[in-house]
Amino acid sequence: MEPKENRTTEEAILEAAEAEFIEKGFDQARTVSIAQRAGVTNALLHYYFRTKEQLFDKILDRKIGLIEEVVTSLFADPDLPLKERLTRVISRHFDLLVANPGLPRFLMGEMHRVAPLMKERVLSKMLPALMSLQKEIDMDATHLLLDILSQNMFPFLVGPALELSGVASEGMDTLLEQIKQENITIILKRLGL
């Protein structure tokens, strides 16, 4: 048959792969398990994506795209006051993490694979925006950006440990909202805004 534009199978594999990779990381993820989740034979996975690594790269690419989007949007609207722009960026990034709570752990865990792609895509695209931001603030702009990302990511990294500290899942929504506001306040305060 001709390329039946079979989004269904291909997408099913991609979705299953995303879930599996984020849950278990590259090493613990099993191609057979991914195929199973997708409801296909593992041979099909290789038919569509050739190797486990190529499949992983597709997933990683998507995820980095998400971050890229948020972070660069941060530096759009140069007319908006600095304070508003920062608030927005922090807020959007945090919301992204709420929607993808496994992302920080995933990225950290696969840092060796992530770093090069991250460098190529995110950092290079952001350089001009960072330079312009640098004119508006005292501290190092890259440092500030890293601080924002890290401060937002941390609660998700220690998620499992958070349960330890006895946070019931009912109060989770309000707790997250609280943390978000705290993060905004802390960053702004650091800049004297």
Added chain:
Amino acid sequence: MEPKENRTTEEAILEAAEAEFIEKGFDQARTVSIAQRAGVTNALLHYYFRTKEQLFDKILDRKIGLIEEVVTSLFADPDLPLKERLTRVISRHFDLLVANPGLPRFLMGEMHRVAPLMKERVLSKMLPALMSLQKEIDMDATHLLLDILSQNMFPFLVGPALELSGVASEGMDTLLEQIKQENITIILKRLGL
């Protein structure tokens, strides 16, 4: 021969294992590679430690011991003013990380294995100290502790990415000292100290 109290071989394996596990994590670590580093056959590794997992647990135990030590020492000296105690704890913990820069990534990466042991050992031991601390501050004490740990750990987690932001390794010492002081300031400021 009788148990020749052969610390040399056993310790060699432990040291090699520590390096390998911290570099590569449990999954990527190879028992053969560990044995090689230690200058012995991999059969010996199994002879002394039975399984890869048991060897790993030995290493993990040591590392958690380090953190436990610092964190609990944090709450010793109840006579010292709060500000001094916190400064000490943050400082000691940061120094520990400087001496073990791979530790944060390792712990995060193996969180599933780490969490239970962490809970059992560190948290339970710390509970009384946390309760007493709670009387002295407004915010949640556990939250504060997590903040301290996370704030200190982050620079090491994003270490690879730090290189990206163009930090030369010559200035590393002073940079780290700077970050440490910043972290202290930030935490104290948050408590109004």
Added chain:
DNA sequence: ATTATCTATAGATCTATAGATAATGC
């Protein structure tokens, strides 16, 4: 007559053990 899918399996990679031998303390 090209693409999609399946079954079966080759091949690679690792952990762990069996079994033999060397070293050492009693």
Added chain:
DNA sequence: ATTATCTATAGATCTATAGATAATGC
């Protein structure tokens, strides 16, 4: 006569491919 060490390999586990067959567009 017990412990330490070596060589060789069994066994488990996964990825990836070969080769056959079913489905579909031209």
